[in-house]
Amino acid sequence: MKKILILLALVLCATNFLWAQIDEKLKKDIRNTGYLHNSPLPLDYSKSFEVFGLTKKVVKSDLFSDMEDLNGWSHEGIGGLKLTKERSISGKNSLRLTAPTTYPQFLDWGLGFGTSMASFDVNGANWEKYNRIRLFIYPNCEGDRSIYLNLYIENDGKIKVPDKYGREGIHEMNLINGQWNEVFVEMPELPRDKVTKLKFAIEVFGKERTMGDSLIFDIDAVSLETVENPEVVSGWTPAKNRIIHSTTGYRVQSDKSAIVRVEKHNGNFELIDHATNDVVYNGKINRKKTLIGDFETINFSDFKKEGQYTIRVGEVTTKPFYINQNIWDDSAWRVLNFIFCERCGYPVPGKHGACHADLNGTFNEKVFPVNGGWHDAADMSQQTLQTGELAYSLLEMASNAKEKNNQELYLRLMEEAKWGLDYILKTRLDDGYRAQTWGTNLWTDGFIGTKDDSTKRRKVRVHDRAFENFLFSGIEAYASTMIADDEMLKFNLQKVAIEDYAFAKERFDRLGFDELSGGGGGDHAAMASNSQYMANISYSASLLFKLTGDQYYAKEAAKAIKYTLDCQRTQPLKDKDRLRGFFYRDLNKKSIVHYTHQSRDFIYMQALTTLCETQPDNPDYQKWKASIEMYGDYLKTIMKYVDPYGMMPSGVYHVDEVKDSLNFYRVQVGISEGAGKDYKKQLENGVKLDSEHYLRVFPVWFSFRGNAAVHLSTGKAAALSGKFLNDKKLLDIAEQQLFWIVGKNPFGQSLIWGEGSNYAQQYTALLGETVGEIPVGMQSKFNGDEPYWPQFNTATYKEIWNSSATKWLSLISEF
Ligand SMILES: [Ca+2]
Ligand SMILES: [Ca+2]
Ligand SMILES: [Zn+2]
Missing domain, CATH: 2.60.40.10 (Immunoglobulins)
Incomplete structure (x- = not known):
């Protein structure tokens, strides 16, 4: 009897382990998805910023337009504009903006095929006494599961809106189909001293499986309002009566x-x-x-x-x-939900059908179709390396879940990772060539050779750059060690890891770093600096060494890191902390390593700690260890520049980096010259360290802003060095990056939708609002160096992005 009781107790304990999640409601939600992913997690709007925002006290409200006539309105683009009596909120009429779901050619303005735009002439009115616009929208879009309408405000006063990068004054309103949506946008910092235009725009993105032929939006009762306690949207000081904490x-x-x-x-x-x-x-x-x-x-x-x-x-x-001990596990489920919804070529229930079967490339004069893996972002573009790195981080988190005996999470992570691994194998062509990138922002028509798959960036780009093959060989090697239930896949991954390393090595020995400017070009991977590149080679070689035990890879790993170590700053700067330990991009030491968008900042510590782990008897061991210590000290020292927040600063900049133009513009997206003046201003808004160096909290950046992937990556470096050095301070710094994302930022918002509380709509475009979505990240304002997070919902900063999800999973896997 005693034995039976013990056995029963063991079974019960085991069952408890299977359900190690903390949140009871989430547990139920997961069960209801059919355990795994028969459907995405339900959207809980109750804790969203938009629901909270509508509870604010309105002290002034003026009806701006009740849409009873068309005076002042005009229409541009595809589709049309009229009044409708079918429904209204105020008076008898609403404004009806329509568009077809697809179009035979590209208009070449707006996104997708083009735009249906309604414009109202505001005549230079001053809106400064108002801080919010509120309106009602009824979308009637047959079969459309991801619906939004854009709102634009233009200003011709002291500061012009839109700005030169087209980011200010644009607000994507995510909507629910077939009902009135009460919508608002707070605009406390939007320049509005001379408002010229108020616009609504439908973007035409093609016809998803269940969609009909038209998109119809009825708009009514647009009010200008003044609310009490508008959100503070810039700077470090929170709004009044807030407690800024980790909402998870x-x-x-x-x-x-x-x-x-x-x-x-x-x-x-x-x-x-x-x-x-x-x-x-x-x-x-x-x-x-x-x-x-x-x-x-x-x-x-x-x-x-x-x-x-x-x-x-x-x-x-x-x-x-x-x-809770396992505080980050719920976020893994949610972010996993987002990743699942980003699957390409797979029918995601409630989201989209099996998509993009007609996207294609050409190799050796033969046409091949390619879909699979995960879309990168809201626009559904794909970079195979992003899918590869996401698969890698899913495996990292799976390893964590396995260690913690969280079997359900482990299985689900492995299943999702295998979806990505299939794409990594599928995109391999021959002789080291691979289908690498394609851009789209359309639901394509399924016919190969039509405009939606054959014009401009829509065609799949194929190349054999060594950089990607080095990274893929490491991903494949790690995946091979992680696969436990499919011997054939496990073996095949080992085989291709060895092959891809050899392809990369042969090409790199021939072309060196030059291939990054020639090669595929233009994609985010090409931001890699030489010092990062060599760390990538070292890490992949170490993973192959771990997998095969072949000393050749150990030697390769130890050799490659020598270049990287030579790029580390060991001489102190002349500031009072005598900062050192950061890395330069190359041996010229003109430009320091910083990331602005995609980031691989963790690779330095990943390569070095793995070398120490796998080759403890190597004569260079002490050098590796000293490098990790110096870098760890650097991270600990620069945290004072964000105290009492914990977001990792971008780091040290040299005043002349902009003159090192090849390096400088490689890390910027959407700007390729003429940044000198702004560069100087951005540095001056940072902290002067000595006559040649400044420290910036946010990266120096221009059109593309948002730093979630950036500071999470450096957080990963802090976690890796912290674990190696057994340094709790570094581990705390690593976890502060997570806290920042889920609410310990000046705006008290969780940047992961559905995680914690006070999460706001994001730029979701074709995917629609999704539990676990995470954006490009916090931005700074123009040349400033303080956080800036307006409610205005647009790319780049608010666009949902798998790169941020990747870094999130990779960092939480350390806890
Ligand atoms: Ca009306
Ligand atoms: Ca097509
Ligand atoms: Zn797709």
């Missing part, structure tokens, strides 16, 4: 801190158990003057009891969050 929560041993801006309090804060309403912890509010301002902060790191809690300061209480 904290691990038991996390550094548990928050930033408080509450008008009336008694100097103390309380932690309240959400289930019992008991005050479980009391602490003092600290005042702190840092390099970015005066703050009040709290810390409850010594409170280690798992549970669901709120923080209370004065009369302000946060939404509930968790303290």
Whole structure:
């Protein structure tokens, strides 16, 4: 009997392990998806920013247009504009903007095939007394599962809108089909002293499987409003009466801190158990003057009891969050949900059919179709390397789930990773050639050779660049070690890993770094610096060494890293911290490594820590270790520039980097010359370290902004070096990158939709709002160096992006 009881206890424990998630509702949601992914996770709008925003007190509201006549309105592009009496919110009429779902040619303005645009002449009115626009929209788009309408505001006053990069004043409104949507956008910082135009635009993206022939939007009751407590959208100081914390929560041993801006309090804060309403912890509010301002902060790191809690300061209480050992596992499920919905060539229930079967490329005069893997972003473009790196991070997280005995999560991650691995194998052609990239922003028509698959960037680009093959060989090698249930796949991955390394090596020995400017060109992988490239080679070789035990790869790994080590700054700068330890792009040491968009900043520490792990007896071991220590010290030192926040700064810049033009423009997207003036201003808005160096919190950047993938990648470097050096400070820095994403930022928003609370709509375009979506990331304003996060929802910063999801998974796999 005792034995049976023990057995029963063991079974029960095992069952508990299978359901190690924390959130009961999520558990139910996962079950309801059919355990795995028969359908995406349901959208919980109740904790969204938009629902919260509509609860704000309106102190002034003026009806701007009730759409009773067409005076002042005009139409451009495809489709049309008229009044309708079919439905209305105010009066009898609504404005009806229509477009066909597809079009025989490209208009060459707007996105996709083109735009149906309604424009209203505002005549230079001053809107500065208002801080919000509110309106009602009823989409009636047959069969359309991802619906949005764009709103544009143009200003001709002191500051022009749109700006030169076309990012300001554009707002994507994500909508639910077949019902009135009450929509608003707060505009506290939008220049609006002389508003010339208010526009609505439908983008025509083609006909997805279930869609009909037309897109119809009825718009009514546009009001200009003034609300109390509009969001603060720039700078480091939070809005009034906010407690800035990780809305997901904290691990038991996390550094548990928050930033408080509450008008009336008694100097103390309380932690309240959400289930019992008991005050479980009391602490003092600290005042702190840092390099970015005066703050009040709290810390409850010594409170280690798992549970669901709120923080209370004065009369302000946060939404509930968790303290839990496995705090990041729920986010893995959610981000996984986003990744699943981004699958290409696969029918995702409620999202899209098996897509893009007609996208094609040519190799050896033969045409091949290619879909699969995951779309990169909202526009459905694909870069095979992104799919490869995403598969890699899914495997990293799978390894973490396995270690923690979270079998459900492990299986699901492995399943999704295998979807990506198939694409990695499928895109291999011959002799090291691979289908590498294609751009689209359309649901294509299924016919090969029509305009939607054969014009401009839509054709699949094929090349045999060594850089990609080095990376793929490492991904394939790691995948081979992770596959446990498919011997044939496991063996094949090992075989192609060896082949791809050999292809890369042969080409790299012949062409060196020059191939990156020639090669495929124009894609984000080409941002790689020489020092990063050599670290990539080293890491892939180490992975092959781990897989095969072949000393050849160990030697390759140790040889390649020598170049990288020679690029590390070992001489201190002349600032008072005597900063050093960062890496230069190449041996010329004119340009320092920074990332602006895609980032592979972790590769330096990944390569070095893996060398130390796999070759502890190598004569260079002490050099590798010293390099890791120096870099770790660098990261720890620069964190003071963002205190009391934890977002990793971009790092040190040399004043003349802009003159190193080949390097400089390679890391920028959408600008290829003439950045000298702005470069200088951007540095001057950072911190001057010595006569030649500045520190920037945000990257120097221009058209493409948003740093989630950037600071998460450096966070990964902090985690890797922290683990190797057994340095809790570095691990805390790594986790701060996660906290920033889920709410410990000045705006208190979670940047992952559905994760934690106060998550806002993102630029989702063809995919539609999706649980787990994560954007390109926080931006800075023009040449400034402070965070800037307006509600205006547009690319680049708010566009959902698999690269950010990749870095998220990769970093949480360290905890
Ligand atoms: Ca009306
Ligand atoms: Ca086609
Ligand atoms: Zn697709």
